[in-house]
Amino acid sequence: MSTSPETPYHHGDLRRALLEEALLILDRDGEAGLQLRDLARAVNVSPAAPYRHFDSRAALLEALAVTGFQRFTKAMEAVALESTGPGLRLAMGRAYVHFALEHPGLFRLMFSSQLRRDNRPGLRMAADAAFQTLRHVTGSDTRSERIAALAAWTQVHGLAVLLLDGQIAARAGEDSDALITAILDRL
């Protein structure tokens, strides 16, 4: 699948290749399954090669989480443009949940408290930008607006997480998207 002819010998766009392959592994095997040596092997470089592009495994994970928040922001903004008025909040909730289901490993990584502990500024900024998009919709000036916004967020996020963990699932013959909509409609 490489763009260069035959095998990409000694060089190439390794940084991008690493990130792309890492995203695949992340959503397939989860964060614990993403091993630097495996990743290097998958891209046909030596175990030490990734260190020319990332300081450490944690730095790689941060880069992944940042791109995750960027994609998430784009997805939310797209909904904000095509949907309007009353249906907007529900549409964004559904998009939020769908993003999580489509990128399970990435979504979990974005909210991983492990990453938050190292307190990397790039991640904080990407996350803030994403949440800013959400606040646009709900407003957060008065206290009651803020509480309502947080209540909506906890609902949507909880649904995403419980679906991801397999704790909530549609029953046999039940439409999974209809279930999501029904739950989000309760607030």
Next chain:
Amino acid sequence: MSTSPETPYHHGDLRRALLEEALLILDRDGEAGLQLRDLARAVNVSPAAPYRHFDSRAALLEALAVTGFQRFTKAMEAVALESTGPGLRLAMGRAYVHFALEHPGLFRLMFSSQLRRDNRPGLRMAADAAFQTLRHVTGSDTRSERIAALAAWTQVHGLAVLLLDGQIAARAGEDSDALITAILDRL
């Protein structure tokens, strides 16, 4: 802190000691920080000793998650006994969130999809028993009852997770428990 006089030489209640120490490490360093060799060191046994009591690290994690669900069930049942009628749902929501905040590593482990993948029957049973306690309160006979129950669950769980991840926090001078109550009261 051992109950036997001086150093507990060759034996003792190792299984219990491992579980107790593991719970401490889990809530302090998270799942990734719980290493078998560290754990053995902390309890003063050789790296191989834990394998007389647990088949693998995954088996140890499962045992921890099972005791987590048991404690969780007990906490929920205690609330169901002391609270009654209208305030019960809110009281259980608060207890749910407080449990998560008091046992962050354990709570995350209980809902870890990593563990769910190996599909260990003991864990499934402990989890089902816990959720059974919750259903008692909400009911889940009709479809609308089921949706309402799921909506409440997603709200409470989402709040717990976002607080745990530091994404939601009380502002300076704001009472954190009041914030929790205000959000849970919206549904």
Next chain:
DNA sequence: ACCTGAACACCGTTCAAGT
């Protein structure tokens, strides 16, 4: 400038051997 090869400390796990 970017990558390889070999090495280091460390981890989960196994197994023969000790008490």
Next chain:
DNA sequence: ACCTGAACACCGTTCAAGT
């Protein structure tokens, strides 16, 4: 019956050396 000591394969990371 329960634990130790030594070993194995593997991982993240470093560093001198190659192109």
